[in-house]
Amino acid sequence: MKQPSVFNQPLKDGDREDRTVGCRHTNPDTCGKHSIEKICAFVREDNMCLAPPLSWKKQYKKLAALVNNEASPPADGALTDGKSADGKSADGESGDEARL
Numbered sequence: 426m427k428q429p430s431v432f433n434q435p436l437k438d439g440d441r442e443d444r445t446v447g448c449r450h451t452n453p454d455t456c457g458k459h460s461i462e463k464i465c466a467f468v469r470e471d472n473m474c475l476a477p478p479l480s481w482k483k484q485y486k487k488l489a490a491l492v493n494n495e496a497s498p499p500a501d502g503a504l505t506d507g508k509s510a511d512g513k514s515a516d517g518e519s520g521d522e523a524r525l
Contacts, residue, residue, distance in 0.1 A: 432478070436488045442481070445474045449481055 437446040448466045450456045458464045458476035466474035478484075 432480075432484060433488075436485070436492060439473065440485065440488075442485045443475075443477070445477045445481065447472055448474050449477050449484075450474075451478075 431447070432449050432451050439446040445466070448456075453459055453467070456465075456476070456478075460468050461476075462468055464475045466472050469475075
């Protein structure tokens with residue numbers, strides 16, 4: 426049974442580079458560790474997968490970077506639209522001057 430979106434879901438408390446909370450395989454039926462005691466999330470009491478996909482390390486780093494970027498505001502005070510809290514762009518103009 427395919428579960429295509431699970432690999433891209435946000436990190437959960439307990440996810441690490443070497444293990445995941447729940448199964449992150451997009452097609453768990455093809456996992457060589459499926460249903461193996463003490464390894465597979467489907468049969469472990471704590472729901473931890475100790476054999477995530479080989480691509481998980483890279484995906485974990487991507488998801489962790491997203492979490493870190495959302496958690497900390499930009500150092501220069503710029504908002505996501507490129508303007509700071511006072512409404513000025515990075516070059517100090519409010520935008521109205523640039524249109525003139």
